[in-house]
Amino acid sequence: MGKKNQSDYDSGWKEVLENYFEEFLLYYFPEVHKNIDFSKGFEFLDKEFNKIVKESEEKKRYTDKLVKVYLKTGEEKWLLIHIEVQGSYEEGFELRLYVYNYRIYDRYKQEVITLVILTDEDEEYRPEVYEVNRWGFELRFRFPMVKLIDYRKKIDMGKATNPFEIITSAHLKNLETKGNKEERLFWKVTLVKELYRKGYTKKDILNIYRFIDWIMGLPEDLSIRFHTEIIKYEEEKKMAYITTAERIGMEKGMEKGMEKGMEKGVNKSIIKMYKRANMQPEIIADILELEIDFVRNVLKEGDVQVR
Numbered sequence: 001m002g003k004k005n006q007s008d009y010d011s012g013w014k015e016v017l018e019n020y021f022e023e024f025l026l027y028y029f030p031e032v033h034k035n036i037d038f039s040k041g042f043e044f045l046d047k048e049f050n051k052i053v054k055e056s057e058e059k060k061r062y063t064d065k066l067v068k069v070y071l072k073t074g075e076e077k078w079l080l081i082h083i084e085v086q087g088s089y090e091e092g093f094e095l096r097l098y099v100y101n102y103r104i105y106d107r108y109k110q111e112v113i114t115l116v117i118l119t120d121e122d123e124e125y126r127p128e129v130y131e132v133n134r135w136g137f138e139l140r141f142r143f144p145m146v147k148l149i150d151y152r153k154k155i156d157m158g159k160a161t162n163p164f165e166i167i168t169s170a171h172l173k174n175l176e177t178k179g180n181k182e183e184r185l186f187w188k189v190t191l192v193k194e195l196y197r198k199g200y201t202k203k204d205i206l207n208i209y210r211f212i213d214w215i216m217g218l219p220e221d222l223s224i225r226f227h228t229e230i231i232k233y234e235e236e237k238k239m240a241y242i243t244t245a246e247r248i249g250m251e252k253g254m255e256k257g258m259e260k261g262m263e264k265g266v267n268k269s270i271i272k273m274y275k276r277a278n279m280q281p282e283i284i285a286d287i288l289e290l291e292i293d294f295v296r297n298v299l300k301e302g303d304v305q306v307r
Contacts, residue, residue: 012214013063013085018044019207020163021067027164028146029115032081040070045080052103063087066104080104085117094130098141114143121149121175148172157194163208166191166198170212181222188216189229196237209242 017024021042025033036042049066063085068078082104084097097114104112118125126147132139151168160166170191177184191212195205218226230242 012211014065016163016167016207016211017063017065017083017085021065023162023164027162027168028117029144032113032115032144035071037070037072042070043068048107049082049104052107053100078110080108080110080112082112082114083117084114085119087119089120089122089125094127094141097143098130101141116143116145118145118147119171123149149175160194160198163200163204166194166208167211170215174215177216181219184216185218185222185226188212188218188226191216192230192242193233196233196239202239206242 022033022038025036045066045068049064063083065083067081067083069081070078082097082100086093090096097116101112101114116127118127126145128145129140129142131141148168148171152172155165155169155172157165157169160169170188173184173187173191177187192209195208200208234242
C-alpha cells in the first residue's frame with residue numbers, strides 16, 4: 001500500500017468520528033460526554049459548516065466535524081461542537097478556530113463549543129488559547145485540547161473497551177514505526193487481531209479495520225504478508241469478515257476490468273505480484289487456490305483461463 005494523501009487521512013478520521021461519535025467524546029472528552037443526552041440523538045452539519053468557513057478556499061491540513069447535540073438539562077437547547085483533528089503545526093491555528101467559532105455562532109445564534117484533537121508528534125506544540133489584551137480591551141478564546149501522543153503510556157490493550165483505544169493505538173504505532181516497516185506489519189496484524197479478541201461485531205470490525213488500514217500503510221510485499229496472516233487467523237476463528245469484504249472489492253475491480261477487455265491474463269498478474277514478495281511456493285499455491293475459487297465464482301467458467 002502506498003503513502004496516503006491528506007484527503008485519505010482526513011476521510012479515515014471523519015468516518016470513525018461519524019460511526020463512533022459518542023465513544024469519541026467518552027474517550028477524549030468525558031466531561032462533555034456526561035452532559036449530553038444521546039437518547040435525543042445528534043446531527044452532523046458538515047454541509048452547513050463548509051458553507052460557513054468556505055473550506056474550499058483554504059489549504060486543508062485538518063479534519064473537522066460540526067455536530068448538533070442536546071443537553072441533559074431537559075431544556076430545548078442545543079449545542080454545536082466543532083471538532084478539529086489537527087495533524088501538523090499551523091501558524092495562526094488559534095485565530096482560525098476563533099473565527100470559525102464566531103462564524104458558526106453568527107449563523108445559528110447558539111452556543112458553540114470547540115474541541116481539538118492534535119495528532120502531530122511535536123511535544124511543544126500545544127495551542128489552547130487565542131487572546132487579545134490591549135488598552136483595556138480583553139478577548140480570550142480557550143478550547144479543550146487533547147494530544148494523542150500523551151496516550152502512549154495510558155493505553156492498556158488488555159483492558160481496552162472503547163474503539164478509540166484501538167484507533168489511538170493505530171495512530172501511535174503508525175508514528176512509532178515510520179522507519180521500520182516490519183514492525184509496522186507486526187502492529188497492524190496485532191491490532192486487527194485485537195478486534196476479533198475484543199468480540200466486536202462484524203460491522204465494528206470492518207469500520208475500525210478501515211481506519212487501521214488507512215493509517216498504517218504498507219508496501220506491496222508486506223501488504224501481501226499482512227493479508228496472508230489475517231486470512232489464516234480468520235480461518236481459525238471461522239469469521240472471514242475482513243477478507244470477505246476485500247474480496248467483494250476485488251470482485252468489483254475485476255468486473256470493471258472485464259468491461260475494459262482485461263479479463264485475460266489475470267492469473268499471471270497474481271503470480272507475478274506474489275513472486276515479487278519473495279513468498280514460499282507453497283504459500284503462493286495456497287493463496288492462488290483461494291484466488292482461483294474466487295475468480296470462478298465471479299466469472300463463468302471459460303471466461304478466464306486458469307493455469
